[in-house]
Amino acid sequence: MIPRPSGKIDQDFFVVARDIKYTYEGGIEALKGINLRIKKGEFIAIVGGNGSGKTTLAKSLNGLLRPTAGSVDVAGRPAATMTVAELARFVGYAFQNPDHQLFSGTVEEEVRFGPKNLGMPDGEVKKQVEHAIVLMGLDGCRSSQPLSLTLGLRRKVSIASVIAMDPQVILLDEPTTGLDGREMSDLMSCVRALNEEGHTIILITHDMRLVAQHAKRVLVMAGGRVVLDSDPAGVFSDLEILQSSKLEPPPVTVLAHRLAEFGIPLDIATPEQLVEQVMALLGGKR
Amino acid sequence: MRPLELRDVVFTYADSPKPALDGVSLDVEKGEFVTLLGENGSGKSTVCLLANGLIPHALKGSLGGSVKIFGFEVSRHSVAEFATRVGIVFQEPESQLFCMSVEEEVSFGPENLAVPREEIRDRVEWALGLVGMKGYNDRSPFSLSGGEKQRVAIAAALSMHPDMIVLDEPAYALDPVGRKELYRVLKELKDKQGMTVLLAERDAEEASEFSDRVVLLKAGKVVGSGKPREMLKDPDRLRSLGILPPQLSEVSTLLNRRLGRSDLEFSDVPGSVRAITRLLSARDGGKA
Numbered sequence: 001m002i003p004r005p006s007g008k009i010d011q012d013f014f015v016v017a018r019d020i021k022y023t024y025e026g027g028i029e030a031l032k033g034i035n036l037r038i039k040k041g042e043f044i045a046i047v048g049g050n051g052s053g054k055t056t057l058a059k060s061l062n063g064l065l066r067p068t069a070g071s072v073d074v075a076g077r078p079a080a081t082m083t084v085a086e087l088a089r090f091v092g093y094a095f096q097n098p099d100h101q102l103f104s105g106t107v108e109e110e111v112r113f114g115p116k117n118l119g120m121p122d123g124e125v126k127k128q129v130e131h132a133i134v135l136m137g138l139d140g141c142r143s144s145q146p147l148s149l150t151l152g153l154r155r156k157v158s159i160a161s162v163i164a165m166d167p168q169v170i171l172l173d174e175p176t177t178g179l180d181g182r183e184m185s186d187l188m189s190c191v192r193a194l195n196e197e198g199h200t201i202i203l204i205t206h207d208m209r210l211v212a213q214h215a216k217r218v219l220v221m222a223g224g225r226v227v228l229d230s231d232p233a234g235v236f237s238d239l240e241i242l243q244s245s246k247l248e249p250p251p252v253t254v255l256a257h258r259l260a261e262f263g264i265p266l267d268i269a270t271p272e273q274l275v276e277q278v279m280a281l282l283g284g285k286r
Numbered sequence: 287m288r289p290l291e292l293r294d295v296v297f298t299y300a301d302s303p304k305p306a307l308d309g310v311s312l313d314v315e316k317g318e319f320v321t322l323l324g325e326n327g328s329g330k331s332t333v334c335l336l337a338n339g340l341i342p343h344a345l346k347g348s349l350g351g352s353v354k355i356f357g358f359e360v361s362r363h364s365v366a367e368f369a370t371r372v373g374i375v376f377q378e379p380e381s382q383l384f385c386m387s388v389e390e391e392v393s394f395g396p397e398n399l400a401v402p403r404e405e406i407r408d409r410v411e412w413a414l415g416l417v418g419m420k421g422y423n424d425r426s427p428f429s430l431s432g433g434e435k436q437r438v439a440i441a442a443a444l445s446m447h448p449d450m451i452v453l454d455e456p457a458y459a460l461d462p463v464g465r466k467e468l469y470r471v472l473k474e475l476k477d478k479q480g481m482t483v484l485l486a487e488r489d490a491e492e493a494s495e496f497s498d499r500v501v502l503l504k505a506g507k508v509v510g511s512g513k514p515r516e517m518l519k520d521p522d523r524l525r526s527l528g529i530l531p532p533q534l535s536e537v538s539t540l541l542n543r544r545l546g547r548s549d550l551e552f553s554d555v556p557g558s559v560r561a562i563t564r565l566l567s568a569r570d571g572g573k574a
Contacts, residue, residue: 049461050433150326178377178458180325180488181530206461209533248462251491251533251555258559262566271536278562279544282569 020070048221049246062091092167098158152183212269233267287357295351308506324503325528330486373443379435432459
């Protein structure tokens with residue numbers, strides 16, 4: 001028998017999208033054919049300008065939107081045959097605006113709602129809620145009213161209520177928008193912890209500094225297509241694709257490109273990386 | 287008259303136990319571009335809301351000290367009186383758009399001031415041109431992207447021909463290129479129209495490039511005020527204030543530390559390129 005390599009390859013992937021398209025009512029074509037294969041445990045950033053299709057793609061992966069063409073498989077099953085509730089156990093989605101998602105009287109009730117609604121046994125619900133609350137650092141405000149909390153904490157509650165359903169993949173739609181520096185690094189260290197537990201993270205963002213710090217793989221979107229799928233180094237060394245996708249390269253990346261004649265690599269994305277390179281050049285000749 | 291003069295201002299929102307501003311004194315000069323930087327809860331938005339009288343007229347609380355807008359004591363004049371001098375743009379454009387078309391939205395303010403029809407038309411075109419939204423006149427604001435909505439909100443503020451524009455984190459929903467464009471528009475308004483710009487931000491990256499002065503806020507107090515270079519050169523201090531430091535100042539601070547010097551201070555790409563080129567060339571020169 002001749003093996004079927006494509007089937008075998010796809011088995012290694014937890015989420016597979018084949019040529020998916022999405023057209024909104026009124027004819028706006030937000031996705032124009034996306035192919036994507038995602039393994040368990042990846043940390044992927046989806047970047048692109050306003051209106052590039054990032055959110056539409058994310059919602060197409062967890063059934064909040066059903067592609068108008070093409071297909072999505074999740075955990076080896078066609079997503080089209082699964083309900084949104086079934087999909088939520090595999091792919092969780094935290095909204096950009098947490099207030100679209102919060103409605104309960106206390107943080108704990110909010111976090112409990114998802115797993116309870118999925119019909120998890122009580123013991124399991126309790127375990128998941130505790131895990132989500134502790135991991136997101138919400139222990140101190142479990143009986144607070146979600147909408148009375150600061151934006152940074154509301155974001156964390158909305159993410160906790162997603163992870164309490166124990167999805168393998170967690171989609172975070174611009175989770176740092178509106179957060180200050182402190183709240184941002186606090187939130188991102190929680191997200192890292194989730195990734196270290198084995199969760200696949202898909203982070204939708206504009207912030208190239210976050211991408212540089214956290215992502216292992218970057219999808220650049222423009223005009224409803226993935227125009228680049230690469231490791232962060234590949235993205236940061238391509239200033240043209242960043243600019244044409246309405247993404248400003250971080251200032252240190254621009255600086256590195258201007259210093260290329262000294263042998264500084266083009267894929268610099270953080271101040272630390274640049275300083276290491278400069279120090280190596282200085283030290284090497286001493 | 288100074289666009290804004292705060293003297294020992296203490297303001298506590300009606301529903302809050304502790305003051306949002308706790309003894310703030312701050313002057314904004316005519317034609318100045320001032321960026322207020324601070325973490326969430328530091329008092330940035332409260333300063334913005336005071337600068338056009340929404341505090342204390344629309345948002346209640348107890349106000350102490352003195353607030354003067356173009357020389358007028360804030361509590362003695364209505365928001366409508368200040369509206370012709372001060373335009374305000376909020377973080378969420380949805381909170382201020384309500385008309386059926388972009389054109390109606392942008393002409394709403396001057397119509398209320400009974401500006402002649404012809405002039406309104408000119409102002410709408412001028413304002414839409416400035417924010418890069420020419421030709422969007424008949425579109426519904428609600429069909430626009432987040433970034434486009436924000437530009438319409440700014441055009442609506444500009445069509446009033448204010449002397450000062452106040453923006454509370456206006457780049458919140460914009461992609462990076464949209465952010466840069468917005469800042470360029472604001473700088474152009476300042477340079478070409480002499481407009482005073484007061485901006486609240488959380489991210490220090492653009493503040494250094496575009497503003498004349500940076501004011502650092504923490505827990506309702508001014509903890510620094512001066513040239514952007516001076517205010518943004520210490521990344522550790524900025525981080526302790528909950529502000530994301532600019533990357534280039536991080537680079538120079540790290541290099542100083544590693545090289546045991548204290549003179550490097552990067553604030554823009556060309557300057558940083560020159561300084562690092564000097565460092566690396568000196569190495570080659572020393573060897574020769």
